Amino acid sequence: MSSAEPSTRDRIVAAASELFYGEGIRAVSVDAVAEKAGLTKRTLYYHFASKDDLIAAYLQQREQPNLARFRRWYAEAEGDAAEKTRAVFRNLARSARRPSWKGCAFLRTSAELANMPGHPAIKIGAAHKKDFEIWFAATFEAEGLANAALLARQVVLLLDGSxxxxxxxxxxxxxxxxxxxxxTLVNAASRRVLAGK
Structure with a gap:
């Protein structure tokens, strides 16, 4: 097998990702994922002990690319921290205009599993959202903004609410x-710093 070919596990996760994101985790059966991946259900279960494990893998493979995308949007934007933060939302709005956009995979999965707080996917989703908050807090702190942790939490609330x-x-x-x-929030924090408050 050439290094360019995806592993069987990667094929399964790619098929699951497309189906789970497009249709929802409860609507998609393990049979459908196996068929999409072009293999048997037995082979799928060789790589994943359960559908729950597959759901967790689906979210894990999205985690770092999502955070990297946000970091890139922030870094590539011109202006100060307030303008860069606004640019992240504008980029998201552009993404949301695509017909294939179905929202945040982590929030949608959490909603589908709301009655199962101990599910591995819930834990992955919570950690992912916390990673965003930590990244924003570190970014705002590096910009010298006061109350960076609270400001980051407020921005994440706006993000997930949107x-x-x-x-x-x-x-x-x-x-x-x-x-x-x-x-407005980040700009106000910047002005407080400039005013020495």
Whole structure:
């Protein structure tokens, strides 16, 4: 097998990712994932002990690319921390305008598993969201903003709230509005620093 070919496990996760994101985790059977991956259910269960393990793998493979995308959007944006934060929301709004956009995989999975708080996917989703909060806090702290941890939490609340509302209304303008609110918060924190407060 050449190094360019995905492993069987990677094929399974790729098939699961496409189906789970597109249709939801409860709507997709293990049989459907095996068929999409072009292998037997037995082979799938050789690599994953249960559907729960497969759901966890689906989220794990999305975690670092998502965070890297946000970091890139922030780094590539011009201006100060407030403008860069707003740019993250504007980029999300652009993504949300694509027909294939189905919202945040972590939030959607958490909603589907709300009655199972100990599920591995819930833990992965919680850790992922915490990673975003920690990244924003470290970024704001590096910019010299006061109360960086609280500011990061506020921005994450706006971020996740916008995911939910855009999914409901199918209107990315809500994400842009959340970006304006985030800009206002971060800008106010910047002004407090400049004023020496």
């Amino acid at each position: 995911f939910a509302v855009v999914l409901l209304h199918r209107d990315p303008a809500y994400m842009e509005a959340a970006g304006e609110a985030a800009f």
